[in-house]
Amino acid sequence: MWIFPLGAALVSATFAFLLGRQWIARHRTHTLAWTVALTMFMVATLATAQGVRLGWTPGLFRAYYLFGAMINVPFLAVGTVYLLSKRRWVGHGFAALVLVAAVYGAAAMARAHLDAAVLDGVRGIPEARFVITGTALTRTLSRYYSYTSFAIVVLGALWSALRLRRQRAAPNAAHLRRLATGNLLIAAGTFVVAAASIAVRLGRSSEVAMLFSVGLLAGVSLMFAGFLRTRPKPLLAATGRPVPAPAPVRGET
Numbered sequence: 001m002w003i004f005p006l007g008a009a010l011v012s013a014t015f016a017f018l019l020g021r022q023w024i025a026r027h028r029t030h031t032l033a034w035t036v037a038l039t040m041f042m043v044a045t046l047a048t049a050q051g052v053r054l055g056w057t058p059g060l061f062r063a064y065y066l067f068g069a070m071i072n073v074p075f076l077a078v079g080t081v082y083l084l085s086k087r088r089w090v091g092h093g094f095a096a097l098v099l100v101a102a103v104y105g106a107a108a109m110a111r112a113h114l115d116a117a118v119l120d121g122v123r124g125i126p127e128a129r130f131v132i133t134g135t136a137l138t139r140t141l142s143r144y145y146s147y148t149s150f151a152i153v154v155l156g157a158l159w160s161a162l163r164l165r166r167q168r169a170a171p172n173a174a175h176l177r178r179l180a181t182g183n184l185l186i187a188a189g190t191f192v193v194a195a196a197s198i199a200v201r202l203g204r205s206s207e208v209a210m211l212f213s214v215g216l217l218a219g220v221s222l223m224f225a226g227f228l229r230t231r232p233k234p235l236l237a238a239t240g241r242p243v244p245a246p247a248p249v250r251g252e253t
Helices: 003-026 029-054 058-070 072-084 088-111 116-120 137-165 173-202 206-230
Strands: none
Touching: 003 029, 003 206, 029 058, 029 072, 029 088, 029 206, 058 072, 058 088, 058 116, 058 137, 072 088, 072 137, 072 173, 088 137, 137 173, 173 206
16 A cells, blocks of 8 residues: 555655756746745655554654645645736735745644654554644644635636636637646646645545555546646647747746
8 A cells, every 4th residue: 555655656756756846947936935845745654654663653653644734735825816916915824824824734633642652653644633642733624725725726726727718719728728728737636635635634444544545546646647737738830840849838837
């Protein structure tokens, strides 16, 4: 079962690398936010693979929960807000809010008391409600952070795809259709990861653990496929030489 989160880590590492290269080349703030988010996802899935394969430790669980369940999706949402907002101050304001929330969440996770005996007995994916004892602050933050950010990412991707689909008469209609499909794949991937995470909170069976592990890999792979779909294909002139791709439009990563 550990092979699936390890695969998700490899996909997210590749994804983050390409996003980072794109940010260096174009200096678009939304790609920086997504690079941070995918790097967090890589750390979380590596911790998951290690915990499932060799056994869970408090350090592995904190990394898995903080970077996977708590502050990962908010940074995806920062990228979505930057990409879709016409006013840059909106993106800056939301990014500042998420940074404060992330620091607060990290501090809460660092202070949280973990039941080491429960972790020692886990042979799969640990449930936070049994591992984190005492205050429910970290679990509450995780729900508020993740659900709100999930809605922003998915609704933003769907809205962008719908708007791009409507521009069928544009000169670069084929490129716009690729962007629309890419946005739908990104929304689907985010939904799959969220659904897998919810499943873990509802049950403790080995089937649920397997569903979560497979969901991580399937979700990030769909998101990666959507990103690749939004990248413009090089066009060839009559000479066979590449010509500039269509000008980027809002909604393109």
